[in-house]
Amino acid sequence: MTNVITVKNLCKSYGSTVAVDDVSFDVAQGEIFAILGPNGAGKTTAVETIVGLRRPDRGNISVLGIDPQRDAQALRQHIGVQLQQAAVPQRLKVREILDLFASFYTTTVPRDRLIEQWGLAEKRNAYFGNLSGGQQQRLFIALALINDPDIVFFDELTSGLDPQARRATWDLVQGVRAQGKTVVLVTHAMDEAELLADRVAIIDHGRIVALDAPQALIRRIQPDSQVRFTTSNGFDPALLQQVEGVNAVERHGSQVTVRGSGPLLSRVAHALAEQHMEPADLRQERATLEDVFLAATGRGLRD
Numbered sequence: 001m002t003n004v005i006t007v008k009n010l011c012k013s014y015g016s017t018v019a020v021d022d023v024s025f026d027v028a029q030g031e032i033f034a035i036l037g038p039n040g041a042g043k044t045t046a047v048e049t050i051v052g053l054r055r056p057d058r059g060n061i062s063v064l065g066i067d068p069q070r071d072a073q074a075l076r077q078h079i080g081v082q083l084q085q086a087a088v089p090q091r092l093k094v095r096e097i098l099d100l101f102a103s104f105y106t107t108t109v110p111r112d113r114l115i116e117q118w119g120l121a122e123k124r125n126a127y128f129g130n131l132s133g134g135q136q137q138r139l140f141i142a143l144a145l146i147n148d149p150d151i152v153f154f155d156e157l158t159s160g161l162d163p164q165a166r167r168a169t170w171d172l173v174q175g176v177r178a179q180g181k182t183v184v185l186v187t188h189a190m191d192e193a194e195l196l197a198d199r200v201a202i203i204d205h206g207r208i209v210a211l212d213a214p215q216a217l218i219r220r221i222q223p224d225s226q227v228r229f230t231t232s233n234g235f236d237p238a239l240l241q242q243v244e245g246v247n248a249v250e251r252h253g254s255q256v257t258v259r260g261s262g263p264l265l266s267r268v269a270h271a272l273a274e275q276h277m278e279p280a281d282l283r284q285e286r287a288t289l290e291d292v293f294l295a296a297t298g299r300g301l302r303d
Contacts, residue, residue, distance in 0.1 A: 001028040004151055004182050005050065010059035012045055019045040021206035023059075027151075032173070032183040034197035036190065036289065042206035043186045044083075047153055050184075051081055064150060077105055080144035080152040080181075090129030094120055094139060097128060098146060105147035114142040118172065134165035141172055145181075152176055155186040170196060190289040202293055209296040214289060221295045222287035225264040229272075229279040230254050243271045 005027035012020040019042045027033040035043045048054045052068030061068055066075045088097050102108040115124050118138045144152050158166040177183050187193055193200050194214045202210040210217050237249040245262035258268050265284040
């Protein structure tokens with residue numbers, strides 16, 4: 001696929017503080033690319049440099065074939081940006097905000113189309129300050145799309161939202177990609193990156209510590225599936241050793257862990273049922289991007 005963003009050896013410091021340290025990656029056309037890491041990892045600084053809002057100390061950046069430092073104005077006509085600290089006047093109405101942002105660009109999408117598309121029809125005359133958190137996020141998405149961009153950058157789009165609003169916003173992000181846009185998603189939420197992203201760059205202390213598709217990163221640290229259940233002390237782990245796909249069975253007290261491949265949960269459940277055992281807590285567990293971060297850095301994503 002064609003790369004629409006190329007970043008090579010990007011460095012950015014503030015005095016003695018290194019925010020971005022020799023970062024390199026590409027983003028392919030049409031993908032959702034997530035930049036994942038804890039707060040203060042350098043994610044926002046990297047993105048602000050890529051879109052031309054900050055000047056790098058070293059490195060090369062190309063976005064749609066444009067150097068953000070040499071021709072930032074031309075680049076802004078082709079990208080949409082929703083930054084973490086995005087804000088608009090509280091006493092502007094939704095339609096007024098869209099009209100204001102449309103005035104910044106030479107080519108725009110009709111305001112009313114965006115209002116309808118992003119579920120703001122009943123709020124077109126509402127003041128920004130009277131919108132709910134989810135409605136404000138829908139407006140920010142609409143603003144990022146007002147110039148019909150090729151690439152859209154979302155920085156901590158779901159920060160501060162309740163679980164229902166977060167899930168609704170995830171659907172909106174997938175809807176943006178469905179329109180043929182490339183999406184760069186900056187987040188510290190591992191579940192968000194794992195669900196939405198085609199590929200993830202995990203950043204810690206300004207450096208990329210892992211980069212690949214979420215499931216590929218997870219398989220590297222846990223290639224086997226894992227099933228757990230609790231049973232009585234009389235259970236013999238050898239009963240599961242011959243089940244197809246099982247590689248190992250471990251028991252610690254009443255807790256049994258089965259590792260293997262294929263449809264492991266259903267096979268283990270069937271084998272237990274044949275022994276007239278139906279543990280209530282039978283479950284399949286797998287690694288997450290949190291575990292990938294822990295393997296790469298030696299600490300948790302939230303530490």
